[in-house]
Each structure stands twice: as C-alpha cells, then as structure tokens.
Amino acid sequence: MKYIKEVFAHMVESGKMRFNEILAPYTSFHIGGPADVFAMPDTQKELIDLLIYAIKHDIKYxxxxxxxxxxVSDRGFRGIVISMEAFRKITRDENFVSAFAGVELKKLCEFTQQEGLAGLEFACGIPGSVGGAVFMNAGAYDGEIANVLYCSKCLIADLENLQSSNPILHLRAHEHDFSYRMSAFQKRSLIHLSSVFKLKEDDPSQIIARxxxxxxxxxxxxxxxxxxxxxVFKRPQGYFTGKLIDECGLRGYRIGDAAISSKHCGFIVNLGNATAQDVLSLIQYVQDTVYRKFGVRLQTELRTVGEF
Ligand SMILES: Cc1cc2nc3c(=O)[nH]c(=O)nc-3n(C[C@H](O)[C@H](O)[C@H](O)COP(=O)(O)OP(=O)(O)OC[C@H]3O[C@@H](n4cnc5c(N)ncnc54)[C@H](O)[C@@H]3O)c2cc1C
Structure with a gap:
C-alpha cells in the first residue's frame, strides 16, 4: 500500500478513505474485522483511479x-474495500428508470411506485443496493432482476480498459447472462455502475398494495x-432449503452466537456476538447434516469476504 495516502490525499482529507476500518457495521450480519483501506469514491474518476491503483500494485479489492x-472474515480484508454508497442517482424517462449502483433497492421501489410504474414490487423488501441486486440477480416471490432489466453500464476491471478513453461497457439485457442468483457480473468480475429497468404503467395504489x-x-x-x-443457501432444484434443514432437526441449532433461525430455517441469525467463524462452522455443519440425511449438497448464496 505504498504511498496510497499520498496518491489519494484528497480522499483521506475528506474522510472518503479510511484505514483499518471495521467492516461489521457495513454488513447486515454485523460481523467482520478491519479492511486495510476503506474507500468511498463519489465520482467515476475516483472509482477508476482506485481500481487502477489496486491493479497496478497487485492489491486485492x-x-x-x-x-x-x-x-466478512473476523480477520477482515487485506486490501481495499470500495463502497458504492455514494452513487445514488435515480431518473425516469417514460417507462424506463435508471438507477446507479449505490441506490437502495427499497428507495428505487418507492420511487417507481410513486411514479406509477410496476415491475419492481418483488424487490421492495430485498435490503440491498441496485449494484448488489444486479450482480446477484436478486429475486423473490417469482420475480427477479432479470425480468425487468433493460441495460447496464459497467467497468471491466483490466488495466488497459480502465486507462482507455472510454472504459465504460454497455450491456444489453441478454448480455447479462442471468440465471438463478447468477449474472455476467459474477462470471466476468464486472463492476456495476448503473442499470435501466423497463417497467409498466399501473395505478400507484395497486402497486403499493402488492x-x-x-x-x-x-x-x-x-x-x-x-x-x-x-x-444462506441457494434453493436446490426440487427441494425447499428451510424444510430440509428443519427435517434434520436443526431449527434453532446454535454454534457460538450463530443460530439457525427458529422462524425460518433457511436463515442464520446473529444472536449478539457471533463471529464469522461461528457462522462458517454452522454452515458446514448444516451442509454435512443435510447431505448425510438427504444426499443434497447445499450451495451457499451468501458470499464470503477475506481469509477464513
Ligand atoms: C433480511 C434479508 C432478506 C433478504 N432477502 C432476499 C431476497 O428475498 N432475495 C434475494 O435475492 N436476496 C435477499 N437477500 C440477500 C441480499 O439482500 C441480496 O443478495 C442483495 O442483492 C445484495 O445486495 P447488496 O448491495 O447488499 O450487496 P453486497 O452484499 O454488498 O454484495 C454482494 C455481492 O455483490 C457484489 N457487488 C455489490 N455491488 C456491486 C457493484 N456495484 N459492482 C460489482 N459487484 C458488486 C459484491 O462484491 C458481492 O460479491 C436478503 C438479505 C437479508 C439480510
């Protein structure tokens, strides 16, 4: 990380770059150790400069x-965590709504509802950002991002591209390569900047009712x-994850402060001071138990960050 403070002095001074920042408060699990560097770019140029710096110096981001x-690992992340929090613009053009990566899905859903545009109702309770939702092809109640996405702007994280005069890649809907909780963003390590969603006019009161x-x-x-x-787990074809876990007698099962929720067996909850290691041990225990009883290997939907 030589000279990072000097290279990004303007970000350090304005509090947009911090060091040894504990990641737990930035996660819904409230778990995770420190990131060497935590950066919150608020322009595309700052984002690109950070990526170029990381790639040139062979630093993980x-x-x-x-x-x-x-x-997130209890030991945190050795490298640069880049938060997309500051990219928050939403605009409408007829039935198309554009949202930047850092927009909360809930905010986007509220906006489209107020504008009388239907299609994103399924996403209103998914507590992520637009970037995370497109990356994950998030979905619920028979809806998923793939059904409403029209196009996206993104960055290919390679030096030649980032240093070119036009580093932005435009993806049309079919180029997102969406499948269940999967997208081109995962397969090609693309960085999501913004997406346009194609929606349908509807009565705002009908939308809010849904x-x-x-x-x-x-x-x-x-x-x-x-x-x-x-x-925690992807739905295996032909089974319901929660039911498999419940039928193994694991409802409420606990390792440290990580527990299988007694309300929904597909969730692991943090009862207070769970460590990442508690959660990981519980995940492995569930996977082994379900495999032994049903022969089904559960795959995780959540993503691990840092070293375990
Ligand atoms: C209570 C609860 C309920 C949930 N319900 C659902 C549900 O119904 N359906 C569902 O699908 N999910 C659900 N989730 C999981 C989660 O909300 C989604 O996966 C969401 O899409 C993640 O978005 P995020 O912004 O939090 O991403 P993060 O958790 O921050 O990141 C997830 C992945 O996306 C990548 N990423 C994030 N932003 C970008 C970007 N701009 N460019 C490139 N990569 C990026 C990260 O690197 C990481 O690999 C739920 C979670 C909770 C806590």
Missing amino acids: FILGKGTNLL MNEYDNQRQSKQPLDLPSAGS
Missing part, C-alpha cells in the same frame, strides 16, 4: 454494496428483528 449478502402484501409475507416468515444475510 472488493466492491461493497449494502453488505446484505456477505460473511408491495404491502409482499412486506407482510416477509414480516411473518423472516427473522427481520435479528442480524442476518437473508437466505
């Missing part, structure tokens, strides 16, 4: 959305009062 699908219905379902089924990262 991690792009952070709202931290709602992450398990949003409220989904919200009620979430409130009644999910342990939203405790820190978690949502569903």
